[in-house]
Amino acid sequence: MVILSACSSDTVRPGVPNVPVNEQISVNSLQYPMLRQDGGYAYIQGGYRGIIVVRQNASTYYAFERACPYDPDANCGVVSADQSNLFLTHSCCGSQFNFQGAVTSGPAVYGLLQYRTSLVNNILYITN
Template sequence: MVILTACDSDNPGPGIPNVPVSEQISVNSLQYPMLRLDGGYAYIQAGYRGIIIIRQTANSYYAFERACPYDPDASCGVVSVDQSNLFLTHSCCGSQFNFQGNVTAGPAVYGLLQYKTSLANNILYISN
């Protein structure tokens, strides 16, 4: 008897714990000056290993888990914006991701875990 299994395309990747996320920040806060510019970003202490928020436009933001899907428990680092400000990288394994969270260089094969975002009156809500 042969049993076939299919890959689940909604699989966020192996090993990233599902922790509750319910955050809100003011995108106009002096604490987050980079969020006033398209392509700007900010780090917040939430999620499993932290969250990076990236502004696409004044009305569109992404929020990603900073734990690398290749090795979420790596103690040597988290995903951060590269010095070039062109992509995200994990300092330990060298995986790279674009600002939409997709893998552009491995060894990671899964994209970054993305959290839901919504904007109302300059308050950005981040949740899972």
């Protein structure tokens, strides 16, 4: 008799709750001056705990959920850009992520939840 236990694990990935995301912003808006330069970012409403939009270049933008994948329900903070503007960090657990959403330092082992982005003229559409 063989017993399979593939579905049980001591490490369960915490899930960021699935909420509808359908946002749009003008990347040239005076409201988001940092989105005019590569590596710039902006915080916007939406998602589960907010969204951070990161500009890689003039035609490529990323949008990430600000809830930390280590503990998405933590009430003590959200993922934000570090003062150096070189990485993203969660103030509670100390996890760090690069500007592409990948983990660079734990305790988080999963990257940031990424939303789809589409740039049409100067309007960035963010959806899931």
